[in-house]
Amino acid sequence: MHIIRTHNVTKCFQGKEVVSNVNINVKKGEIYGLLGPNGSGKTTLMKMLTNLIKPTAGEIEIFGQRLTPSSSFAVLGRIGSMIEFPIFYEKFTAKENLELHCEYMGYHNKKAINEVLEMVHLINIVNKPVENFSLGMKQRLGIARAIITRPELLILDEPINGLDPVGIREIRNLFKLLAKEYNITMIISSHILAEMEQMADTVGVINKGKLIEEVSMEAMRERNAEYIELITPDITSACFVLEHRLYLQNFKVVDQKIIRIFDQNVSQKEISKTLILNDIEMESMSKKVTSLEEYFMGLVEKENQNQVVKHE
């Protein structure tokens, strides 16, 4: 079952497309990572999901219901969100901000405030006005506010912005806990790939307003196993040997001289021995790993060069 589905969602500001024909599918209970550089349209997309911004074209479906510009506010009671910046009533204390939030959400559980502040490790400063908070503290309080009513869906825009490494780990673990224990579906945006890699179940890559790829992390990892890179001037014969002597299928010619062998069945030693026995000249042969980082950067760069991105 899908919690969020968008169909060709597009948003124009002053005639310029900020989000173009985006189709995302967020499954129930998963952590969906929205990955993209700054200014790629992540925030605009998230604001459309919370009905703050109305799409120019396309449709958004949340909990199976179509989001309409004017009448969809009831659904917001099932969503917790923090978009763009953690924004509060600055003159009010952390506690007062949370109390206001609960009243507006129609959530009356007095114990929830302390519980949630404990979850984000913000306990001693609850009675200080928010204007004195650092960005990291506001970020934690923003997360606390988003989760306090135990929503079914969390929409968080760059939630680890401004946190120190320890804080990042704490918050990451909190997200995993929320997804697992409370079955909360999450869509989290970030421009930091490593973060997504450690949290997300599915990643949507967005650049210049377009969704370039939507892929499960599992498929991603399989796809990006290590490979052997072979450089040879005699590429045709090399391919023949790989295919008919070593019975390899999963390799790819990437350049006039470069072959990448993804097959894990045959060792590097075996390959070089067979090639030499078949009298094929080699310039080099090395073991390599594409990291996800490279993979995604590749995607983004390709898109930037306006090339069509295709993957097997």
Place this chain on the structure above:
Amino acid sequence: MNKGGVDMFTLMKLELKKLKIGWYVNGTIIANILILSVLFVISFIEKLEGNVVFRDYDEVFIIIGAFVRATFIIFAAVLIAKLVIEEFKNKTITVLFTYPINRKKLLGIKLLIIGTLTFITIIISNLFVLGSFIALNPYFQIISDPLSLKMVVQQIISIITFAFAAAGTSLISLYFGMRNYSVPATIISSIVIVALISSHNPVFSIASIVYIPLTLAIIGILIAFLSIRRIEKIDII
């Protein structure tokens, strides 16, 4: 999860909580004392110089009314700035509009609070300043005419009508404030409006013509309605 919606009464209570109404109450008390003091100081000085300040009670009514309305139309602009404009400017509106509450209702309640508060405060202040003036008049001998019950009754009706007109007029500042979410534009526009409607001299008194503020009130209420209708369609960036 979330059981039941949030009712109008709660929403109003929350708005007042965010507004921290204390400054408005204190401001009203100080403004009333100041208006009264200015009236007496002017009367006293003019009397010493042998000039006539107020020809009769009718003129006292007009001047006190104009003073009070001018003050609280500007106060209303401060309310508009705090309750509406600052929510947009400080982006707290992005939080408010992610609640399961109709945007129209949220904005409508804010404007209702501004209008009602202004209406009530103008009536109370007008009665207070006028009452104090009448009570203190025997000691200062500013007006020698007698005051009839008929005049008082007429005056009370007039105060209510003018208060309604002023409350409506005060909403015009919303239009100027919302254009760029600007607090100065909100306040300055209210000062300009006040300057336009409060002029009074023995020859010609705009302040005494009720049709001018009533017309402006219709415009103000129209602006409020259009803002409420528009709020659902706009993007909160």
